[in-house]
Amino acid sequence: MKPGEPSRTALMIARQRAAHQVLDHGSILYDPFAMKILGEDEKGVLQFANQHSLASIGRLFTAARSRIAEDALSKAVERGIRQIVILGAGLDTFALRNPHGARQIRIYEVDHPATQAWKGQRLAEAQIALPPWLILVPVDFERDDVGEKLVAAGFQQNSPAFFTWLGVVPYLTRDAIGRTLDYMSSIQNSEVVFDYMEPPQAFSEEMRQLVKERTEQLEKMDERWASRFEPAGIAAILRSHGFSGIEDISFEEIASRFGPAVQGLAPGHAGLHVVHAKH
Numbered sequence: 001m002k003p004g005e006p007s008r009t010a011l012m013i014a015r016q017r018a019a020h021q022v023l024d025h026g027s028i029l030y031d032p033f034a035m036k037i038l039g040e041d042e043k044g045v046l047q048f049a050n051q052h053s054l055a056s057i058g059r060l061f062t063a064a065r066s067r068i069a070e071d072a073l074s075k076a077v078e079r080g081i082r083q084i085v086i087l088g089a090g091l092d093t094f095a096l097r098n099p100h101g102a103r104q105i106r107i108y109e110v111d112h113p114a115t116q117a118w119k120g121q122r123l124a125e126a127q128i129a130l131p132p133w134l135i136l137v138p139v140d141f142e143r144d145d146v147g148e149k150l151v152a153a154g155f156q157q158n159s160p161a162f163f164t165w166l167g168v169v170p171y172l173t174r175d176a177i178g179r180t181l182d183y184m185s186s187i188q189n190s191e192v193v194f195d196y197m198e199p200p201q202a203f204s205e206e207m208r209q210l211v212k213e214r215t216e217q218l219e220k221m222d223e224r225w226a227s228r229f230e231p232a233g234i235a236a237i238l239r240s241h242g243f244s245g246i247e248d249i250s251f252e253e254i255a256s257r258f259g260p261a262v263q264g265l266a267p268g269h270a271g272l273h274v275v276h277a278k279h
């Protein structure tokens with residue numbers, strides 16, 4: 001990320017969520033705040049969605065990973081978890097849509113300080129008030145100790161927590177990923193849902209060209225894909241951090257489960273996965 005500037009990819013993902021509302025009627029992830037928080041009109045969002053014939057694949061994956069995370073999170077709340085941590089929150093609106101408000105849960109949104117400040121401005125401009133259960137924790141995963149920052153914000157290390165970490169792992173160094181996993185695994189009965197990316201060979205040919213273009217675009221934005229993993233590699237890393245009950249959901253599974261809800265879904269295979277792991 002450019003120093004002092006918010007994440008550009010957070011904006012791109014928010015546009016995909018908004019496009020999902022407009023084109024697919026939020027059928028995977030219904031988000032009444034997606035357009036509002038963005039502050040753009042439908043025309044701009046549609047232009048973004050139609051920029052590339054394969055953009056529908058990104059829209060599917062963006063909506064599906066949140067659906068998977070939020071479903072797992074709901075089950076965790078049913079089991080008694082009351083602390084939710086959204087790592088690298090970007091313009092994620094779960095805290096605004098929180099269906100568990102009556103259960104006294106706390107939602108910690110952790111993000112890069114510049115992205116978090118920008119989100120605050122977006123919310124203020126859209127006249128969306130911060131809900132009482134939301135606690136903002138500015139953190140740079142590459143420099144800061146996420147645990148220290150969370151505890152300073154009131155997070156209870158001795159109580160279980162559910163972490164979501166969507167669209168973040170590919171942008172972090174392996175060191176920062178390892179430190180964050182270390183912290184999550186220090187919380188008894190913690191759970192995490194995150195997504196990761198395989199090396200380019202795992203993408204179908206037409207997707208590989210898009211991956212190449214995105215890589216160049218990200219380079220210019222100073223937000224690069226720094227870490228890619230093979231499925232066996234990610235499972236080994238999680239196990240080495242003491243996670244078990246690892247569910248790795250491949251792009252094929254996502255496309256077969258959620259693809260029919262995406263209008264004009266382009267054919268193609270992406271080396272993208274969503275993982276749900278328990279400690």
Ligand SMILES: C[S@@+](CC[C@H](N)C(=O)[O-])C[C@H]1O[C@@H](n2cnc3c(N)ncnc32)[C@H](O)[C@@H]1O
Binds near residue numbers: 087089090115166
């Ligand atoms: C692709 S966006 C995803 C945002 C959000 N999770 C979503 O799905 O809409 C990546 C997010 O990771 C955050 N991020 C990237 N590198 C970071 C770092 N070193 N420290 C803290 N946050 C970081 C960015 O600020 C941004 O919010």
